[in-house]
Amino acid sequence: MQIGIPGALLYQYYISFWRPFFEELGFQVVISGNTNKELVNRGVKVSVPELCVPVKIFIGHVFELLDKGVDFVFIPRMEAIRRGEFFCPKFMGLPAIMKYGVPGVKGKLLTCQINARSDDISNYKHYLPLLDKLDLSIKELKKAAAFSGEKWKRFRTINKMGYMSCEANKMVVEGVSGKELLPKENNNHIKLGLLGYVYNIYDDFVNMGITGKLNQMGIDFITFDMYEEELLDQYVAQLSKPLFWTFTNKLLGAGYQMLQKKLVDGIIHITAFGCGPDAFLGRLLELESDRAKIPYMLIRIDEHTGENHLQTRVEAFIDMLKRRKSKIS
Amino acid sequence: MKVSFPYMGPVTAYRKLFEQLGYEVIVPPRPTQRTVELGAKNSPEFACFPFKVLMGSYIEACELGAELIFSSGGHGPCRAGFYGEIHARNLKNLGYQAEVVIFDEPLYNWKGFYNNVKRLKGDNSFFRLLRATFLTYRVMSELDKCERLLHRISPYQRKAGSAEKAWLLIQKEYANVFNGKGLALARSKTEEIIKEIELSKVEERDRIKIGIIGEIYVVLEPSINMGIENILNDLGCETERSQYLSEWVDYMLIPGKGKKEKGIMAKAEKYIDIVIGGHAKQNIGHIIDFKERGFDGIVHLKPFACLPELVTESIIPEMSRVYDIPILTLSLDEQSGLTNNLTRIEAFVDLIRKKDRARHIS
Numbered sequence: 001m002q003i004g005i006p007g008a009l010l011y012q013y014y015i016s017f018w019r020p021f022f023e024e025l026g027f028q029v030v031i032s033g034n035t036n037k038e039l040v041n042r043g044v045k046v047s048v049p050e051l052c053v054p055v056k057i058f059i060g061h062v063f064e065l066l067d068k069g070v071d072f073v074f075i076p077r078m079e080a081i082r083r084g085e086f087f088c089p090k091f092m093g094l095p096a097i098m099k100y101g102v103p104g105v106k107g108k109l110l111t112c113q114i115n116a117r118s119d120d121i122s123n124y125k126h127y128l129p130l131l132d133k134l135d136l137s138i139k140e141l142k143k144a145a146a147f148s149g150e151k152w153k154r155f156r157t158i159n160k161m162g163y164m165s166c167e168a169n170k171m172v173v174e175g176v177s178g179k180e181l182l183p184k185e186n187n188n189h190i191k192l193g194l195l196g197y198v199y200n201i202y203d204d205f206v207n208m209g210i211t212g213k214l215n216q217m218g219i220d221f222i223t224f225d226m227y228e229e230e231l232l233d234q235y236v237a238q239l240s241k242p243l244f245w246t247f248t249n250k251l252l253g254a255g256y257q258m259l260q261k262k263l264v265d266g267i268i269h270i271t272a273f274g275c276g277p278d279a280f281l282g283r284l285l286e287l288e289s290d291r292a293k294i295p296y297m298l299i300r301i302d303e304h305t306g307e308n309h310l311q312t313r314v315e316a317f318i319d320m321l322k323r324r325k326s327k328i329s
Numbered sequence: 330m331k332v333s334f335p336y337m338g339p340v341t342a343y344r345k346l347f348e349q350l351g352y353e354v355i356v357p358p359r360p361t362q363r364t365v366e367l368g369a370k371n372s373p374e375f376a377c378f379p380f381k382v383l384m385g386s387y388i389e390a391c392e393l394g395a396e397l398i399f400s401s402g403g404h405g406p407c408r409a410g411f412y413g414e415i416h417a418r419n420l421k422n423l424g425y426q427a428e429v430v431i432f433d434e435p436l437y438n439w440k441g442f443y444n445n446v447k448r449l450k451g452d453n454s455f456f457r458l459l460r461a462t463f464l465t466y467r468v469m470s471e472l473d474k475c476e477r478l479l480h481r482i483s484p485y486q487r488k489a490g491s492a493e494k495a496w497l498l499i500q501k502e503y504a505n506v507f508n509g510k511g512l513a514l515a516r517s518k519t520e521e522i523i524k525e526i527e528l529s530k531v532e533e534r535d536r537i538k539i540g541i542i543g544e545i546y547v548v549l550e551p552s553i554n555m556g557i558e559n560i561l562n563d564l565g566c567e568t569e570r571s572q573y574l575s576e577w578v579d580y581m582l583i584p585g586k587g588k589k590e591k592g593i594m595a596k597a598e599k600y601i602d603i604v605i606g607g608h609a610k611q612n613i614g615h616i617i618d619f620k621e622r623g624f625d626g627i628v629h630l631k632p633f634a635c636l637p638e639l640v641t642e643s644i645i646p647e648m649s650r651v652y653d654i655p656i657l658t659l660s661l662d663e664q665s666g667l668t669n670n671l672t673r674i675e676a677f678v679d680l681i682r683k684k685d686r687a688r689h690i691s
Contacts, residue, residue: 048642050634050660079603086406092605093640100600101643113603241414241433244405276408276636279375280415287418 004065016155024144035205122149196270273302333395342469349461378632407606540619543630607637633662
């Protein structure tokens with residue numbers, strides 16, 4: 001039996017768990033390919049126009065999986081991974097949007113509810129609704145969850161050493177355990193904070209390969225997923241009322257840490273058109289960057305963004321940072 | 330101390346609370362184009378429309394000298410719960426000294442809630458606070474009842490504008506209520522005012538009933554939803570909203586009174602099984618509820634890119650098909666054009682009329 005996992009939204013963060021999980025249970029895992037123009041267009045066609053691009057892209061990936069003839073598409077409902085916090089309402093309603101809004105998904109939807117206490121979502125209890133549909137026993141489920149939970153932890157270890165999620169995921173598949181690795185070091189002059197959700201910074205179609213561009217320019221950058229969760233929480237605690245969305249809080253914590261400790265020369269924040277939580281996050285970071293006197297640039301991407309405009313803006317921003325740095329030192 | 334608050338729905342009612350507690354009340358001006366522009370200019374571009382209107386309202390209130398702004402909060406996942414935090418920062422950034430006090434749900438933050446209540450109470454006794462709250466609540470529910478009735482009869486008024494005029498008069502009556510006695514007086518006067526509206530007789534089968542659902546602020550506040558109820562009334566449709574402020578208070582604050590809302594939510598269980606923020610789940614329930622009560626169509630209002638309502642909107646086509654009820658979604662923001670929306674609403678009402686006629690003929 002084939003189970004499809006869309007290569008969008010939280011894919012880069014949790015694939016090191018989900019893939020081994022289903023493989024361990026004896027299923028064949030099919031993952032949709034890279035995002036491309038045609039795929040995005042298919043998603044755009046069936047979705048409500050105002051939905052954010054990442055969700056439209058997700059729909060495109062689901063279509064691709066359906067084309068490949070998978071038996072089920074795995075779309076968990078991400079409810080919370082912290083006590084008292086949530087995911088964006090669109091994540092919480094994702095299975096409903098898919099079931100009723102996207103033709104062809106209804107009979108093939110494989111869903112469960114993830115309401116965890118920490119980023120680690122490997123507790124088998126979240127996956128109990130899968131038992132009936134996939135005809136499994138609890139014992140098998142427990143074993144698979146424990147096995148792949150280890151894999152995911154390995155991914156996080158590598159990730160936190162300064163490797164991007166996409167690199168870290170690859171290494172886990174190749175069998176790198178993380179113990180033999182050294183933290184990634186860079187001696188570049190300019191250090192950049194690259195803020196954005198995993199589905200924005202690691203999807204080369206939607207951000208037009210910004211990570212590649214930065215690497216080419218020899219710019220070193222850090223992202224939120226390279227941080228320890230506890231450290232991020234410390235910075236989030238500065239707010240008397242934290243934001244409601246876990247990943248938004250993570251970005252906020254990372255941003256605050258970079259700005260307050262003056263770890264970076266500048267911050268680029270990549271957000272998708274129509275992202276609700278980011279509207280508030282952006283304002284908070286803007287205020288903090290004023291205070292820290294560190295430049296902050298917001299890049300908003302959508303299905304129509306032109307590559308040249310992005311290239312120009314990023315280059316100009318980097319040039320400005322370089323000039324600023326030589327002036328200060 | 331000069332206090333202010335958001336402008337949403339029956340302001341006549343809740344300004345009472347502050348008046349009774351001895352504050353100098355600054356009612357923010359009814360949102361106008363200026364309010365919206367001020368708000369949009371000083372808000373994040375992708376903040377939702379209610380955020381921008383409130384921002385504008387607060388700035389206007391500050392211009393009038395407000396020193397303390399009371400508003401409600403929440404704890405997600407809808408963005409509305411976080412409004413106050415950003416509003417306060419923005420006001421400070423603009424150089425206004427006003428303090429923003431946010432009431433979160435008592436269960437979420439007991440201590441904060443208690444402190445805020447003490448803040449609101451000031452030098453008054455708890456008894457006085459309770460009495461003021463209770464009076465406010467009663468005025469609010471009675472005004473809501475009147476408004477509901479008026480929008481049911483106004484399509485059949487003989488003289489155009491008489492229902493609207495009555496509504497203004499009724500609000501004036503209730504503005505002068507300061508105790509139980511005044512309340513009874515206002516009630517009897519209101520009955521007279523309503524009786525004076527001349528109505529033409531229309532057969533039950535010729536009546537068209539439209540339910541209005543959506544995000545609470547754009548549903549409640551006529552000045553930013555183009556006066557949707559009046560527009561529909563003028564087109565000859567009875568209207569009823571999914572939200573009335575007094576019902577929201579029932580659900581949020583009064584134990585045991587939220588039964589109606591719970592029933593509505595139970596109806597939505599099939600489509601959305603958890604609360605995903607805002608009123609998305611309730612709205613799904615209201616669609617089913619309106620259909621069961623024989624409504625002919627539903628207008629769904631939402632601020633542009635509203636997170637929870639986008640989920641509702643994604644499910645609506647399926648529901649419209651399953652329950653055989655026309656549903657029109659209108660997205661509102663600072664750039665919405667009145668004429669464009671009017672055309673859509675007129676076409677929608679035409680469609681419902683034709684559908685209705687076809688049913689009667691067959």
